[in-house]
Amino acid sequence: MSSLSDEDVRALETRANAIRQSVIEMLVAAGSGHTAGPLDMADVLTLLYFHVLLHQPSEPDWPGRDRVILSNGHICPALYATLAHAGYFPKEELLTLRKFGSRLQGHPHREALPGLETTSGPLGSGLSQAVGMALAERMDNPYSGRYFYCLMSDGELQEGQSWEACMLGGKERLHNLIAIIDRNGIQIDGYMQDVMPLEPLREKFEAFNWDVQEVDGHNFEALNDAIGKAQAVYGQPSIIIAHTIPSKGVDVFERDFRWHGNPPGKGPEDRVPREKQAEEALRRLRTLAGAIMASDHS
Amino acid sequence: MRAKHLNPKLFDADIEQMSTRDGFGEGLREAGEKDPRVVALCADLTESTRMNMFAEAFPERFVQVGVAEQNMSGVASGMAAMGKVPFMASYAMFSPGRNWEQIRTTIVYNNRNVKIVGSHAGVSVGPDGATHQAIEDIALTRVLPNMVVLTPCDALEAKKATLAAAEYDGPVYIRLAREKTSVVTTEVSPFEIGKAEVYLTPDSGEQKVGIIACGTLLHNALLAGKRLNNEGIGASVMNLATIKPLDEDAVLAFAKEHQALITVEEHQIAGGMGSAITEFLSERHPMKITRIGVRDQFGQSGEPAELIAHYGMDVDNICEAAKRGVVV
Numbered sequence: 252m253s254s255l256s257d258e259d260v261r262a263l264e265t266r267a268n269a270i271r272q273s274v275i276e277m278l279v280a281a282g283s284g285h286t287a288g289p290l291d292m293a294d295v296l297t298l299l300y301f302h303v304l305l306h307q308p309s310e311p312d313w314p315g316r317d318r319v320i321l322s323n324g325h326i327c328p329a330l331y332a333t334l335a336h337a338g339y340f341p342k343e344e345l346l347t348l349r350k351f352g353s354r355l356q357g358h359p360h361r362e363a364l365p366g367l368e369t370t371s372g373p374l375g376s377g378l379s380q381a382v383g384m385a386l387a388e389r390m391d392n393p394y395s396g397r398y399f400y401c402l403m404s405d406g407e408l409q410e411g412q413s414w415e416a417c418m419l420g421g422k423e424r425l426h427n428l429i430a431i432i433d434r435n436g437i438q439i440d441g442y443m444q445d446v447m448p449l450e451p452l453r454e455k456f457e458a459f460n461w462d463v464q465e466v467d468g469h470n471f472e473a474l475n476d477a478i479g480k481a482q483a484v485y486g487q488p489s490i491i492i493a494h495t496i497p498s499k500g501v502d503v504f505e506r507d508f509r510w511h512g513n514p515p516g517k518g519p520e521d522r523v524p525r526e527k528q529a530e531e532a533l534r535r536l537r538t539l540a541g542a543i544m545a546s547d548h549s
Numbered sequence: 550m551r552a553k554h555l556n557p558k559l560f561d562a563d564i565e566q567m568s569t570r571d572g573f574g575e576g577l578r579e580a581g582e583k584d585p586r587v588v589a590l591c592a593d594l595t596e597s598t599r600m601n602m603f604a605e606a607f608p609e610r611f612v613q614v615g616v617a618e619q620n621m622s623g624v625a626s627g628m629a630a631m632g633k634v635p636f637m638a639s640y641a642m643f644s645p646g647r648n649w650e651q652i653r654t655t656i657v658y659n660n661r662n663v664k665i666v667g668s669h670a671g672v673s674v675g676p677d678g679a680t681h682q683a684i685e686d687i688a689l690t691r692v693l694p695n696m697v698v699l700t701p702c703d704a705l706e707a708k709k710a711t712l713a714a715a716e717y718d719g720p721v722y723i724r725l726a727r728e729k730t731s732v733v734t735t736e737v738s739p740f741e742i743g744k745a746e747v748y749l750t751p752d753s754g755e756q757k758v759g760i761i762a763c764g765t766l767l768h769n770a771l772l773a774g775k776r777l778n779n780e781g782i783g784a785s786v787m788n789l790a791t792i793k794p795l796d797e798d799a800v801l802a803f804a805k806e807h808q809a810l811i812t813v814e815e816h817q818i819a820g821g822m823g824s825a826i827t828e829f830l831s832e833r834h835p836m837k838i839t840r841i842g843v844r845d846q847f848g849q850s851g852e853p854a855e856l857i858a859h860y861g862m863d864v865d866n867i868c869e870a871a872k873r874g875v876v877v
Contacts (some may be wrong), residue, residue: 338784370659373651375619379619379620380630382620383625385626385627387645390633392611393630415617415620418617
């Protein structure tokens, strides 16, 4: 892993945008699924799979790989799209999401698709598994330099199991464990501040003896710096609270919690009528891609 | 009456007593010696589950997770993902009781090589009362696809089951009991995952009633079998140490040899071993089956023997059920 040049950032932005377009196409073809989380985690996933990770898409089981454990399985359209764009499987297969016989199950099933490190969906289970993997690694290869990245939602921090895992991660001082939280502030029933607030969040993790950073989850340089620092922390596991905008990239969907669990065509109609939601989302992403290409990063 | 592979003191008052959790403790330590991939996780019940024998021998391979059974399931799954063979132990009421969904999704559906060890199963936990008496765990585990469910009948079989589980590649549930119970088998009694054993058969004449037992109540079943045979009612006893996968060939053959069957388990009659037998035989060989077990009630505090009697699982209850089931 290295620092990012302006050219790198431009390439990552373009890639993330293409992944978002795939996500929209997949959700439209499926007719169900989650929109807000997959769109807002596209940047984190793109940075991981196209810059940070040690991995070999042609050999998904390569033993030397870093592990990405997706805990909030419902954002799998973004993980599937990222894996396909990274070369794990053909992009054409993305449109089979949620269909009978597909390897792209509605929530990820490890044995169905190469590149998945676990089966997930029921919330709050991923961090425990990441703790177990990091523990096992420390038993066998304490100096391997491999990392275990657990991707979590903020909503699933309402599950008690998340904090059981935090306790053990802190006790075991797992420096090879980095959790990234999609802090988009929404959940199915509304804004988290109304449903069940988490704040003060940073202080909660600090109290469990984790190193905590907060970053803009859409700023590649900031995210990359935070991951670099998390890798350098010794004697503590790391949390990166990535502040994200729900449905990032499709401005007419952004920030509205009602996009949590609906696909384009079935979302709230205040800003775009249902029959135009898919088309509009893709049009805006394509336009944005143009804007990115034209913007001055140099 | 022929009894094979059984303790010569089977029907004596001074038959050796040892708990199945003790057998597990010995088995896990031996599995740890044989295979460096074996690791152990416990949720603050290390001595109670007898995992302390492993923890003392291999402290670097023991993980104390605290009172957090849900997390323990996920941590075990993660360790299995890295090639370990994790055994995770608690009381059956908490694992697979409290953490059932984590076991289902993170371990079994995810197909991770984790061994779930539930101690203190059954009402014979005794004075702790109903909150700690797991009589639902067989139902919870056997409903899961690809799960192996083992209910060893004594300490020796628990040790063998533990060693077999360590060698088996896939999720396994091992059900253990707190109390010291009769050691009915011997060192050389066969144990194989998925194999039922007929331990008692009448000398001659018609085999009228077949008793299928699992867990530590096997001893009561054998005592009942002896009494029935002495009274002229030909009775056989099968030890069903593996509830899943069910040894269908053996169960079907056993059923066909008898007029009636009795199932005996320290578990709710709904969903347990008796249910597994009735589900199978209702499709393949419908017959009269009486299920001995707890009948849709919770347990309570008391001494193990009085609880077993109160909930209708003692030798008298088995004999009465057998007599009701057959035409003498």
